[in-house]
Amino acid sequence: MKYFSRKIMYGGVSDAESAFIVSRYYRGHLPTILQRLPAPLAEVARHLSDTGAVLSLHDGLVRSVSVDVSHCALTLSLRAGDNAVGYYDLDLTYGGVDMTRLDLKLLRRFASHARGEALYHEVDVMPGGYFVHRILLWPAGLGELALIFREFTYQRVSQPDRSFVKTEPAFSIREVGTG
Template sequence: MRYFTRGWANGELTDDAHALVCDAYAARLEQIVFRFPSSMARLHQETSLHDALIESVRWKPSAAELQLRLVAGTSEIGYQTVSLTYRGAMLGRPRIASLRNAANDREACVLYQELDIADDGTFAHRLLFWPNEEVTIEFRELEYDSAPRNDCRVTLGGAFVVEGEEEPA
């Protein structure tokens, strides 16, 4: 995470430093949001992933495709299934391990997210999880879908699945 770090989330910053982080991320978004493809714009505008639970992760290393299915929302506003498919995903072993750890910990949830664009046009989705994982997903394309659901219970089993062969070391 570049902005919403673990220290920021844990309240380790002064009030002024906390506000500066929020202002810096808002300024960054202002610079790049017009370059977001519609799927990223919808994710940014329509969905809060705060407290979202991972329902499943499917990683296809041979296709460089990551499918992340989350359960987001609250009892007040309702719940939704958020499906994110990252194509051209660039994930090394440490990121895969962190994502696997978060997916297999059924109490883990998203604390904060950051959306960004690198100078070369690569997109980034950074996720800070409670209690301890952090994952940056760099990618070329994002497919976003959401659908209402009745509750926040995740389907158990198959939390993290690798399809095909693992990528070489």
């Protein structure tokens, strides 16, 4: 992660310093790229939809991950929210994914973890018309996910609470040339 590194968020600096670093650098960087992001990605980056709905990934529990290699697509499904704003399912769909830089082992471990969460996330613009969505995962041993892609959409559906029954299998992959 470029801004929300594990060191900054957990142990390398004080809470006040980490808040300053994130606020100053990432929140300072975000306005410089918002116009270059697809509208749905800009909404997720700002944590607010154009209708005013909260879109925070913070502490979002992973419901499932689906990868379609033949179409260079990935869907990350989370249960996010809190008591203040309510809970919701957030399905993030990435198109034009750079499959050569996709960590399938990490995605499988994250999706299969009983309590895997997205702690913090950041988006950025990359050369060649690509975008990157970096997600700091929990538990700490899972690491960081970097999704590199060209297209992005999301779907948000309100839910009554944080609990859900995990889809089985929580990780699915469709290879080239399969049904």
